[in-house]
Amino acid sequence: MIYKRSSALFAKAEQVIPGGVNSPVRAFKAVGGTPIFVKEAKGAYLYDEDGNTLIDYINSWGPMILGHAYEPVVNAVIDKAKKGTSFGMPTEIETQIAELAVSMVPNIDKIRFVNSGTEACMSAVRLARGYTGKDKIIKFAGCYHGHSDSFLIQAGSGAVTFGSPNSPGVTEGTAKDTLLAKYNDINNVEALIEANKGEIACIIIEPVAGNMGCVPPKNNFLQQLRSLCDAHNILLIFDEVMTGFRLAQGGAQELFNVKADIVCFGKVIGGGLPVGAFAANNAIMNHLAPLGPVYQAGTLSGNPLAMAAGLAMLTELNNDKEIYTRLEEKTAYLHKGLADVLTQLNVTHTINRVGSMISVHFDETEVVDFDTAAKGNNETFKTFFHGMLNNGVYIAPSAFETWFITDALTYEDLDKTIAACHAVFS
Numbered sequence: 234m235i236y237k238r239s240s241a242l243f244a245k246a247e248q249v250i251p252g253g254v255n256s257p258v259r260a261f262k263a264v265g266g267t268p269i270f271v272k273e274a275k276g277a278y279l280y281d282e283d284g285n286t287l288i289d290y291i292n293s294w295g296p297m298i299l300g301h302a303y304e305p306v307v308n309a310v311i312d313k314a315k316k317g318t319s320f321g322m323p324t325e326i327e328t329q330i331a332e333l334a335v336s337m338v339p340n341i342d343k344i345r346f347v348n349s350g351t352e353a354c355m356s357a358v359r360l361a362r363g364y365t366g367k368d369k370i371i372k373f374a375g376c377y378h379g380h381s382d383s384f385l386i387q388a389g390s391g392a393v394t395f396g397s398p399n400s401p402g403v404t405e406g407t408a409k410d411t412l413l414a415k416y417n418d419i420n421n422v423e424a425l426i427e428a429n430k431g432e433i434a435c436i437i438i439e440p441v442a443g444n445m446g447c448v449p450p451k452n453n454f455l456q457q458l459r460s461l462c463d464a465h466n467i468l469l470i471f472d473e474v475m476t477g478f479r480l481a482q483g484g485a486q487e488l489f490n491v492k493a494d495i496v497c498f499g500k501v502i503g504g505g506l507p508v509g510a511f512a513a514n515n516a517i518m519n520h521l522a523p524l525g526p527v528y529q530a531g532t533l534s535g536n537p538l539a540m541a542a543g544l545a546m547l548t549e550l551n552n553d554k555e556i557y558t559r560l561e562e563k564t565a566y567l568h569k570g571l572a573d574v575l576t577q578l579n580v581t582h583t584i585n586r587v588g589s590m591i592s593v594h595f596d597e598t599e600v601v602d603f604d605t606a607a608k609g610n611n612e613t614f615k616t617f618f619h620g621m622l623n624n625g626v627y628i629a630p631s632a633f634e635t636w637f638i639t640d641a642l643t644y645e646d647l648d649k650t651i652a653a654c655h656a657v658f659s
């Protein structure tokens with residue numbers, strides 16, 4: 234494929250935007266080469282500035298669960314835009330999407346909308362600290378909860394891809410309140426709680442990790458965290474920015490039947506517009522300003538265009554009872570197809586999958602945490618990435634990311650993807 238125009242556009246962007254991108258992982262630094270500039274997208278396909286067509290497995294890193302430019306969402310945004318794009322005053326649509334989200338997700342009474350997943354997680358932790366009166370938090374190595382200071386401690390995703398899981402600029406004072414645990418290792422979490430008795434406000438976790446590839450919780454790990462939190466008066470925060478409205482209508486809480494105290498959302502809930510949210514029961518949410526003492530705000534929070542996109546998206550997901558089965562079946566088909574090809578061609582690999590999140594790791598070790606995920610960050614991954622791209626398939630340009638399957642993918646697209654994998658390694 235030719236990327237002449239993308240290269241030229243990237244060179245121009247580099248002059249005025251740091252690294253030429255507004256979010257690091259877009260820059261292709263981990264895999265080499267020039268990032269592709271998108272011209273437009275529809276359904277399962279990206280159309281780039283050089284006229285190439287690519288099957289998209291990133292889907293804006295999750296939001297486009299029904300495919301790009303999904304008409305009900307686009308039309309809702311257009312209709313709203315004609316009536317004014319921001320007021321900084323209450324609008325009815327905020328209550329409508331809040332009511333729908335509360336009806337779809339278990340264990341929440343109230344939800345507050347923000348503008349990104351970062352803001353959702355940052356605010357959730359502040360609320361947990363304010364509610365419990367404790368300072369420390371536990372997070373897991375390889376989990377990413379956005380770029381706010383408390384979370385840039387062995388963070389996953391772009392942070393680890395670019396070798397700055399502990400970013401300069403995060404003060405020692407902030408870092409000391411974030412305790413780091415190993416994903417899927419309950420003894421490790423227990424030891425941290427014992428060593429910091431009475432000081433831990435919350436445990437925040439991606440209930441299915443998606444920022445070190447896709448890593449499922451093993452052996453009732455989430456249930457065990459729930460029990461530890463109950464025993465020690467710690468709030469359990471599920472960061473469902475990836476999993477929310479993706480793994481089930483009620484997200485990971487529903488799928489694994491585990492209750493979280495606070496749930497964070499992003500991606501799907503905004504239908505592709507900048508939206509995040511955090512939610513909990515009345516007792517916790519009533520601690521937020523203006524009802525309670527924990528401050529949190531946003532000029533553009535609950536923005537009408539963003540709420541219109543989110544409401545249209547959640548309405549579609551709420552009305553389509555088969556969507557999650559369809560997504561699961563498509564992803565399972567892809568999983569089997571890729572596994573068969575890689576096995577047949579003697580390519581060492583492990584594939585992880587939960588619902589419509591899937592990742593291919595080029596190592597034989599079972600991937601259960603950050604250390605095992607890191608083994609797949611190797612030359613084979615780079616070969617795979619560029620090979621797939623040359624065959625018209627766009628996957629994340631980092632071994633520390635999950636693929637997001639969209640309902641717009643047809644079985645023909647999946648077959649083309651499996652054939653591309655065969656072409657890369659044969």
Ligand code: PMP
Pocket residue numbers: 294349350351352354377378379380390439443444472473474475499500509
């Ligand atoms: N939490 C998780 C689990 C995420 O995957 C991300 C983004 N990939 C975030 C939080 C941060 O969201 P945003 O990029 O919208 O700030």
